[in-house]
Amino acid sequence: MIPEPNFGWTSTVGEVILGATRAEGGTRSRSYRIGGGTTLPFMEKGITSPSPLIAFEICDDSRFWSPIINEFCGDLIHDPGAWAKTAETTYGADLVRLCLTSTRQRDFSDIPTLGKTVETVLASTTLPLILEGSNEPKIDSEVFLKCGETGQGERLLLGTAEAGRYRSIAAAALAYNHSIIAQSPIDINLAKQLNILLTEIGVQKDHIVIDPYTGALGYGFEYSYSAMERIRFSALKGDADLAMPMICAPSDSLTIKEVREADTGVRNAIAVEWEFATSLAAAVAGAEIVCVRHPDTVKRLKAAFTGLKTRSGM
Amino acid sequence: MALKALDIYKLLPKKNCKECGDPTCLTFAMKLAAGKADIDICPYLDENAKSVLGATTRPPIKLVKLGVGERSFAVGDEFVLYRHDKTFYHPPGIMFKVLDTQSEEEIMAITARVRDETLTRVGADLKFNGTAIVNTSGTADAYAKAVASVEKTAGLPEVLVSDNPAALAAALVLCGSYHPLICAATQENYKQMCALAKQYGCRLVVRAPALDALAQLTKDCVAEGVKNLLIDPAPQTLGDFITRSTAIRQLAITRAVPDLGYPVYLDATAFDDEDAAIALGIVKYSSVIVTSPLSPASAKAVLTLRQNIYTDPQKPIQMNPGLYRVGTPGKDAPVLMTVNFSLTYFTLQGYLESSRVPCFMLIVDTEGLSVLTSVAAGKLNETLIRDAIRKFGVENEVTHRKLIIPGYSAPLSGRIEEATGWKVLVGPRDAAEIGEYLHQEWKP
Numbered sequence: 001m002i003p004e005p006n007f008g009w010t011s012t013v014g015e016v017i018l019g020a021t022r023a024e025g026g027t028r029s030r031s032y033r034i035g036g037g038t039t040l041p042f043m044e045k046g047i048t049s050p051s052p053l054i055a056f057e058i059c060d061d062s063r064f065w066s067p068i069i070n071e072f073c074g075d076l077i078h079d080p081g082a083w084a085k086t087a088e089t090t091y092g093a094d095l096v097r098l099c100l101t102s103t104r105q106r107d108f109s110d111i112p113t114l115g116k117t118v119e120t121v122l123a124s125t126t127l128p129l130i131l132e133g134s135n136e137p138k139i140d141s142e143v144f145l146k147c148g149e150t151g152q153g154e155r156l157l158l159g160t161a162e163a164g165r166y167r168s169i170a171a172a173a174l175a176y177n178h179s180i181i182a183q184s185p186i187d188i189n190l191a192k193q194l195n196i197l198l199t200e201i202g203v204q205k206d207h208i209v210i211d212p213y214t215g216a217l218g219y220g221f222e223y224s225y226s227a228m229e230r231i232r233f234s235a236l237k238g239d240a241d242l243a244m245p246m247i248c249a250p251s252d253s254l255t256i257k258e259v260r261e262a263d264t265g266v267r268n269a270i271a272v273e274w275e276f277a278t279s280l281a282a283a284v285a286g287a288e289i290v291c292v293r294h295p296d297t298v299k300r301l302k303a304a305f306t307g308l309k310t311r312s313g314m
Numbered sequence: 315m316a317l318k319a320l321d322i323y324k325l326l327p328k329k330n331c332k333e334c335g336d337p338t339c340l341t342f343a344m345k346l347a348a349g350k351a352d353i354d355i356c357p358y359l360d361e362n363a364k365s366v367l368g369a370t371t372r373p374p375i376k377l378v379k380l381g382v383g384e385r386s387f388a389v390g391d392e393f394v395l396y397r398h399d400k401t402f403y404h405p406p407g408i409m410f411k412v413l414d415t416q417s418e419e420e421i422m423a424i425t426a427r428v429r430d431e432t433l434t435r436v437g438a439d440l441k442f443n444g445t446a447i448v449n450t451s452g453t454a455d456a457y458a459k460a461v462a463s464v465e466k467t468a469g470l471p472e473v474l475v476s477d478n479p480a481a482l483a484a485a486l487v488l489c490g491s492y493h494p495l496i497c498a499a500t501q502e503n504y505k506q507m508c509a510l511a512k513q514y515g516c517r518l519v520v521r522a523p524a525l526d527a528l529a530q531l532t533k534d535c536v537a538e539g540v541k542n543l544l545i546d547p548a549p550q551t552l553g554d555f556i557t558r559s560t561a562i563r564q565l566a567i568t569r570a571v572p573d574l575g576y577p578v579y580l581d582a583t584a585f586d587d588e589d590a591a592i593a594l595g596i597v598k599y600s601s602v603i604v605t606s607p608l609s610p611a612s613a614k615a616v617l618t619l620r621q622n623i624y625t626d627p628q629k630p631i632q633m634n635p636g637l638y639r640v641g642t643p644g645k646d647a648p649v650l651m652t653v654n655f656s657l658t659y660f661t662l663q664g665y666l667e668s669s670r671v672p673c674f675m676l677i678v679d680t681e682g683l684s685v686l687t688s689v690a691a692g693k694l695n696e697t698l699i700r701d702a703i704r705k706f707g708v709e710n711e712v713t714h715r716k717l718i719i720p721g722y723s724a725p726l727s728g729r730i731e732e733a734t735g736w737k738v739l740v741g742p743r744d745a746a747e748i749g750e751y752l753h754q755e756w757k758p
């Protein structure tokens with residue numbers, strides 16, 4: 001008899017809840033409980049554990065978005081509500097990640113409009129929402145409070161906290177019971193440190209999702225892959241400060257040279273291949289959420305995850 | 315389980331005849347224990363010793379070489395489950411499938427593509443590795459013809475895919491001595507397949523969906539005298555693949571089931587999304603992957619993923635520090651400083667070449683870190699740059715004293731000027747803008 005492979009894990013990845021249904025105090029059609037893994041991804045004995053979730057990223061100012069996506073998605077890019085709805089009904093995403101790119105304009109201060117955009121998106125999709133706030137420390141506090149308030153009860157996932165910049169986002173998450181994305185640059189120790197900082201100011205462990213930072217394929221992914229595996233294994237070996245689910249966003253994929261400089265005939269295909277290969281490998285390394293920007297990537301990932309969850313009887 | 319040198323020594327003939335190339339049986343035992351020798355080198359082992367030592371002393375995953383000549387490649391000989399524990403050594407060979415029902419032109423075109431297509435990334439030429447010739451017709455004649463067309467086009471490693479021993483025999487007459495891989499031996503046909511593999515010195519894929527059957531089959535094939543095996547756990551779903559391949563790797567490297575200690579074969583064409591199967595094959599321990607000829611987009615992504623996963627993350631690919639020339643720069647040509655991370659070097663170099671401005675690249679030793687990373691880590695600093703200017707004799711190469719630095723290292727510009735006495739010009743952040751920058755801004 002062949003023995004079962006024994007990896008020697010003793011612990012499990014912690015869980016985080018995203019989204020809230022009406023019964024749970026929100027308005028989403030579903031909520032997700034992510035994490036809970038007990039071994040390597042897709043190696044669970046029973047295959048009842050959930051597939052990684054696919055988040056479709058949209059933005060509120062397409063000037064800061066990839067021209068490839070802008071072209072592919074057409075007029076939707078000017079209407080975050082309609083775009084979010086399409087992500088749910090047509091693209092088949094599990095989550096919507098709204099990136100408030102309008103905050104990247106010089107001297108941005110139109111906080112009320114941000115609130116309206118978030119409201120519109122929440123009203124247009126029934127999926128749980130990830131909210132990517134400002135890129136500018138000066139307005140963090142206002143932006144995150146507004147987002148947090150607008151999404152009260154919805155158990156949003158707010159992004160992104162970094163080592164030098166986490167207080168505003170943590171304050172908003174604590175005040176309105178949302179979860180946080182904690183990002184560190186491809187380094188297990190920095191990831192741990194940031195989680196400790198966040199827990200020290202009161203963020204519960206089951207409200208933190210680790211973003212180990214995903215370098216695009218060919219541009220740092222060799223590091224990201226191992227950083228993710230190591231974070232996952234630390235969790236399984238019992239390090240509570242790293243026992244959070246992970247999110248991966250290979251969003252740089254659309255700006256790298258291979259994609260930017262590709263002939264127009266193949267550029268779209270390369271963009272999808274790049275997002276797809278990076279996201280799939282990241283899911284195998286331990287990501288519970290993968291974020292993509294190209295609608296075609298969503299479909300391909302869905303099918304691949306289903307395949308990974310299916311086992312023929314032996 | 316791994317045996318200790320002394321346990322191995324007990325099983326050796328103790329003749330100290332030196333025929334194994336070692337001075338004594340004990341030193342030979344020590345090599346075996348370290349996985350650095352093959353028991354077959356000792357001619358005097360008895361059957362019992364052979365069977366006990368056989369699988370436990372060789373590397374936990376057997377090294378298997380495919381093909382001959384320049385494009386031959388080796389797989390197996392891996393030691394870890396996780397690349398951060400050490401590194402992965404032998405990247406999988408990716409083989410494009412041709413069918414013996416295709417026209418000769420098609421077959422030759424695909425083979426020529428494998429022969430010629432190259433993706434150059436960070437100084438490495440990435441290529442596909444060979445062809446897998448499938449006996450779709452079922453006949454020996456058509457198969458031999460297809461193999462002949464492949465042989466005529468290129469001397470690449472080959473996988474011969476057929477259930478028909480007669481077809482294989484006809485093909486092996488043509489390419490048998492080039493170490494092709496025969497696919498596949500099963501419980502039913504392994505004796506015939508082994509006979510062919512033995513006759514021609516081929517490598518052999520062993521296929522069974524259950525791991526215990528697979529282990530039994532490798533043992534049977536070894537008993538038939540064929541040792542250069544690959545194993546195909548015959549996955550029907552991606553889930554089958556990842557669970558079986560991971561289990562095989564784990565059981566092999568821990569030597570829990572030495573009979574599974576062979577490289578894994580993956581037929582990606584069995585899956586709806588071949589790219590998904592290939593990507594999983596690359597990250598999860600496949601050694602030979604058969605695929606349909608890939609689209610240009612898939613080809614790039616697959617080759618890049620393979621390069622990434624088989625790069626040691628602890629040792630980024632580095633350039634030797636020094637003064638490099640782009641074109642034939644004169645005494646008044648610009649000098650551009652950058653780091654010795656090869657991705658950075660080749661990115662910048664590519665843009666400089668297309669700018670058509672002859673220039674010097676001063677590569678400083680940041681231990682392989684990129685510009686931003688080395689600035690953040692404090693590895694890129696003014697003394698490093700001052701010393702590099704001296705060491706590589708930059709002052710003799712140009713008459714001006716102006717150094718262009720990457721946009722991301724702008725915060726260092728004042729300190730570099732002080733330390734070197736050179737005037738520092740802060741270039742753009744993105745190397746894509748370097749051509750425009752040089753054309754507009756550069757005056758010696």
Ligand code: B12
Pocket residue numbers: 184185186187190214215219220223252630650651652653655657658661662682683684685686687688689690691718719720721722740741742743744745746748
């Ligand atoms: C992969 C990566 C790593 C890898 C190392 C990769 C390597 N070999 O350098 C690892 C995981 C080891 C790493 C470590 C760290 N990293 Co890091 N890392 C990255 C990542 C994802 C990609 C870097 C990369 O490969 N870029 C590609 C190369 C080609 O870029 P480049 O060298 O800058 O070259 C470009 C330009 O500078 C320009 N250029 C180059 N030369 C020249 C010359 C001239 C004259 C001109 C004009 C232009 C020019 O052209 C190139 C193309 O445009 C970046 C994030 C990002 N997307 O940039 C973070 C990043 C650089 N890392 C960061 C940090 C903080 C670190 C650490 C300090 C943290 C840590 N993890 O401990 C360490 C430091 C390393 C150490 N030893 O202590 C930060 C830097 C923050 C900052 N703004 O200063 C970044 C930006 C991530 C982030 N958002 O926080 N990192």
Ligand code: SF4
Pocket residue numbers: 326327328329330331332333334335336337338339342355356357358
């Ligand atoms: S060949 Fe065999 S018997 Fe002779 S020294 Fe080596 S191990 Fe001993």
